Amino acid sequence: MTGPAPHREYTDRVAAGKVPCQTCDGCLSAVFPPRIICPSCGGAELRWSESAGLGTVYSASVLSPRDADPYSVVLVDLDERFRMMSTVVDIPARDVRIGMRVRARVERDGPSGPRIVFTAEEGEGRHEPA
Numbered sequence: 001m002t003g004p005a006p007h008r009e010y011t012d013r014v015a016a017g018k019v020p021c022q023t024c025d026g027c028l029s030a031v032f033p034p035r036i037i038c039p040s041c042g043g044a045e046l047r048w049s050e051s052a053g054l055g056t057v058y059s060a061s062v063l064s065p066r067d068a069d070p071y072s073v074v075l076v077d078l079d080e081r082f083r084m085m086s087t088v089v090d091i092p093a094r095d096v097r098i099g100m101r102v103r104a105r106v107e108r109d110g111p112s113g114p115r116i117v118f119t120a121e122e123g124e125g126r127h128e129p130a
Helices: 006-015
Strands: 020-024 046-050 054-063 071-078 082-086 101-107 115-120
Touching: 006 020, 006 046, 071 101, 082 115
Parallel strands: none
Antiparallel strands: 020 046, 054 071, 054 101, 071 082, 101 115
16 A cells, blocks of 8 residues: 555545545545545545535534533535534534535644534524524
C-alpha cells in the first residue's frame, strides 16, 4: 500500500479543513468511511475527493447527558451519495428534523481534535423565540 492508511489520510484532510470522501474508479461509488477496498465492487482503486458538505438529515436523535446540555446525533446523506454520522450545532438539539438541509464544517477545537459537524442551512431549524 502506498501513502498513509485511509483513516490517517482522512483525519489529515479533516485537520486541513476539508470534508473528505473516496470514490471508486471501478464502479464510481462514493466510499465512506475510508477504506482500502470498495465495498460495492471490491475494487482497490479508490481516489480521494472533497465533498461540498451539503446534505440532508436522514436520522436524528437527541442525547441528554445528566450534567450537560442535550445534543443531536444525526446521520446525514451527503449530496455526493454517502452517509456520515455527526451532530448539528448552533441550534437546539430538539429542533433538528429528518429532511433538514445541512452544511458541513470542520470544528477545530473538538475534544478529540478536529471533527466534521453540521449547521442548518439558511431558514432551516432557526425559530424565533415565542
